Amino acid sequence: MLIQTKRILRTLSLLAVLIIAWLLWSGIYKPLLLGLGVFSCVLSVYLAHRIGFFRQASGLHVMPRLIGYWFWLLVEIVKSSFDVAKIVLSPTLPISPTLVEFDALPKGPIGQAILGNSITLSPGTVTLDVHDGRLQVHCLTREGAQALLSSDANSRAAALTSK
Amino acid sequence: MIDLILDGLSWGLLMLGSGFVVVGGIGALRLPSFYTRMHAASLTDTMGTILILAGIILQAGLSLAAIKLFAILIFLLLTGPTATYALANAALLSGVKPQLDCDESEEPLKK
Numbered sequence: 001m002l003i004q005t006k007r008i009l010r011t012l013s014l015l016a017v018l019i020i021a022w023l024l025w026s027g028i029y030k031p032l033l034l035g036l037g038v039f040s041c042v043l044s045v046y047l048a049h050r051i052g053f054f055r056q057a058s059g060l061h062v063m064p065r066l067i068g069y070w071f072w073l074l075v076e077i078v079k080s081s082f083d084v085a086k087i088v089l090s091p092t093l094p095i096s097p098t099l100v101e102f103d104a105l106p107k108g109p110i111g112q113a114i115l116g117n118s119i120t121l122s123p124g125t126v127t128l129d130v131h132d133g134r135l136q137v138h139c140l141t142r143e144g145a146q147a148l149l150s151s152d153a154n155s156r157a158a159a160l161t162s163k
Numbered sequence: 164m165i166d167l168i169l170d171g172l173s174w175g176l177l178m179l180g181s182g183f184v185v186v187g188g189i190g191a192l193r194l195p196s197f198y199t200r201m202h203a204a205s206l207t208d209t210m211g212t213i214l215i216l217a218g219i220i221l222q223a224g225l226s227l228a229a230i231k232l233f234a235i236l237i238f239l240l241l242t243g244p245t246a247t248y249a250l251a252n253a254a255l256l257s258g259v260k261p262q263l264d265c266d267e268s269e270e271p272l273k274k
Binding site for chain 1: 183186187189190193194195196198199201202203205206209210213227230231234240241243244245247248251252255261262263264
């Protein structure tokens with residue numbers, strides 16, 4: 001497909017998503033509000049164009065696979081939340097802060113952002129730095145660090161964003 | 164009957180979520196250093212947010228309000244870690260060294 005048509009398709013799909021979102025959010029269908037909605041949607045698309053949103057690979061193909069990923073992530077978050085809560089409430093405060101470095105399996109910027117944010121989202125691990133496809137993660141405990149290295153978060157994020 | 168169950172479930176979620184927010188607050192006070200305190204804050208950020216908003220969604224029932232609340236949940240879960248990363252990365256770049264448990268000679272865990 002021509003790059004030009006691809007870009008137009010991307011622009012139109014973003015516009016459609018924004019308009020659907022506006023119609024759902026507002027719930028009031030008067031001419032004034034509809035006009036304001038169209039105006040802000042077009043403005044948003046223009047701003048997205050200005051920051052180069054359409055020049056790089058779009059993340060839209062990731063969307064259908066996200067639901068399964070979110071469920072897996074939710075389970076991980078619940079598990080690690082109870083772990084961290086236990087640590088915080090225990091009188092001896094058994095922490096052993098550890099730094100972890102590893103290569104991100106997802107190659108694109110979207111996949112690496114998803115991976116880094118997923119790691120930050122689960123309590124007990126915070127992504128400190130993403131540089132040249134290498135992630136630096138701060139973990140609250142040494143066990144948490146080892147669990148992170150052996151977890152399949154990396155490969156799952158890679159599978160999520162692969163074509 | 165269904166209403167009663169939903170109400171009970173929703174209150175359970177709200178109470179548990181509030182509990183996590185309180186625990187996150189306690190953690191932010193108890194933990195010793197900058198980076199470890201961020202872990203406690205993420206307890207409030209994620210678990211507190213998920214549980215409390217899930218509780219409110221159950222209160223809203225099947226309506227437009229529930230969809231909006233779900234969207235708020237998604238937005239918070241997308242922007243929360245982004246802000247945390249900005250904070251952590253800024254601290255790292257401006258030279259806040261993480262206090263680590265291992266010896267100085269020991270290498271950080273790598274893979």
